[in-house]
Amino acid sequence: MRWSDPTLHLLFWPLATVAIYILAKRLYRRWHYWWTGPLLVTPLAVLALLAILGADYRQYMSGTHWLVLMLGPATVAFAIPIHEQRTVIRRHWPVLLVGVLAGSSIALASAWALAHALGVPDAVGRSLMPRSTTTPFAMAMSGEIGGVPQLTAVFVILTGVCGAAMGEVMLKWLPLRSALARGALFGMAAHGAGVAKATEIGREEGSIAGLVMILAGLLNLMLAPLVMLALR
Amino acid sequence: MTLAALRLRAVLRRTRLLQILLIAAIWLAGDALVRILGLPVPGGVVGMVGLLVLLALGWVKPASVRLGAYWLLAEMLLFFVPAVIAVMDHGEFMGALGLKVALVIVVGTLLVMAGTALTVDLLYRWRMRDRMRHAVE
Incomplete structure (x- = not known):
């Protein structure tokens, strides 16, 4: 051959x-x-x-x-951790919802503003916006808002690697008293890599990080039409 | 439930590959639904919501999909490697643009971390204080 x-x-x-x-x-x-x-x-x-x-x-x-x-079936698989975390969701849903909403808004707005301030091409800027969420959701959102899904996949990885590394330093700087906040920090900013890091810090932090990661992915996808309107 | 059905269920709960196939079937169903109805969400998300409903109704037991689901989630990185390799076709990132993108990612991630964690911590403390006050009254 x-x-x-x-x-x-x-x-x-x-x-x-x-x-x-x-x-x-x-x-x-x-x-x-x-x-x-x-x-x-x-x-x-x-x-x-x-x-x-x-x-x-x-x-x-x-x-x-x-x-x-295979990312399709992997997305379906997120139903299991959500189902298993339903008591945590029921108890803390207002806090989680506001936290994910704040985190997603900051992620989208900061990517857009920084990209524009630095003169990054529009398509690249749009591909950067969903980078904080987990890959299947980020790639889907990227396509929705006029980005390039493959570029987003690369940015998602870079975000995960740098987020997991910086997160530990941030924990020392920020006055966080609850496991909920420590988990949300990793799950919102660094998706899968962050969840792995949070699990090293504590079990509760890890499961909160995983939950926040999934909720952020879903919320971002729901926000996509709004983002599209805002960008026009 | 018949004996054959019970035996099938027992096999399903032990066999990861069967569970993965079941999850893939749910994904295909979600994908078909998206295409037929013209929904603006990916088939995977529709499938996920579908599986959540099935779990909530008790029609699917967590034990029937758990092994497969956690395998798919644990190996997710493998599935997006080919998507990342697309960076080969984007030579323009070698240089100034690459540095700018890195800056956006680092600064953006720091802002997201601080914003999310502080918001959650503040809300959590308020709610706990509220709850304590109610308990005292």
């Missing part, structure tokens, strides 16, 4: 991606730093392999686009 054979790319890239992902998770279990997380290492290693083998994006995508489709 020659390297230019499309069938080879069809088979090789999904296998290589899964293998790199598994290795990256092992690596993180061994060396636990903020920059060794699979969130950052996996895409970088895939990019490096693509560069070494001289393959392009289209060849890569031909065999791996079905992996992105």
